[in-house]
Amino acid sequence: MERIPILKMGDCLLVTIQMDMHDRIALALQDDLTTRVSTTGARGVLIDISALEVVDSFIGRMLSNIASMTRLLDARTVVVGMRPAVAITLVELGLSLPEVQTALNVETGMELITGAAFGGAGSNGRHSD
């Protein structure tokens, strides 16, 4: 089965979801990321979903699970690049993902993660300097 690649940069793991995942690939990503956080000691996970045209309840649950699992392993997950149409649809679907931290793009997402590593940033997506 194909898998989503996970890149390591410093103490952060990066994932860019480039394709419309079927459910088993999404579950594999959840397991792979959690395992990699544990083996690498990563402090942050950045998931770029800017290429995703649809996030349904299954993918939404995957993102939420990843955030919860990595938090238990002392790493912060930030989901970046959600398309506006996806955000509108998710909320109407009934899924506002309160436990998932988000940022508009990779740059601000990385700031959140690195800021957190130094004990800086707050808990919502837009910290003030």
Add this chain to the structure above:
Amino acid sequence: MAVIQTEEFPIRSSEDIVVIRRVIREWSIASGFSLVEQTKLVTAASELARNTLQHGGGGMARVEKLNGPRCGVRIEFRDQGPGIANLEQALSDGFTTGGGLGLGLGGARRLSNEFDLKSAPGEGTTVTIARWK
């Protein structure tokens, strides 16, 4: 209301759900839907196709392109699974028998302009949704 195109797709694996998402996206674009409208219908279809697979043990999706006073796309999901005893409960958010989030049916109804659910224990389930431009 005239049906100008009909196609059927099997739902037997999670890969088939991806195919249905792609087909509904294409048909929504062909019907002139906005990006948000496309995304809502594709997401609703994804939820219902997964229900057909997980609760119905697989089934079929029939997609219709509609023309007439309004353009639209209608999708019927049909399975021969165990059926639903309490339709009202099945439609309420958070109720699940499958370990999911329990948002599938209620969410799909909110994301569609028309929604119809027919089911009885032992008689399978048919869910029909439509979205209009």
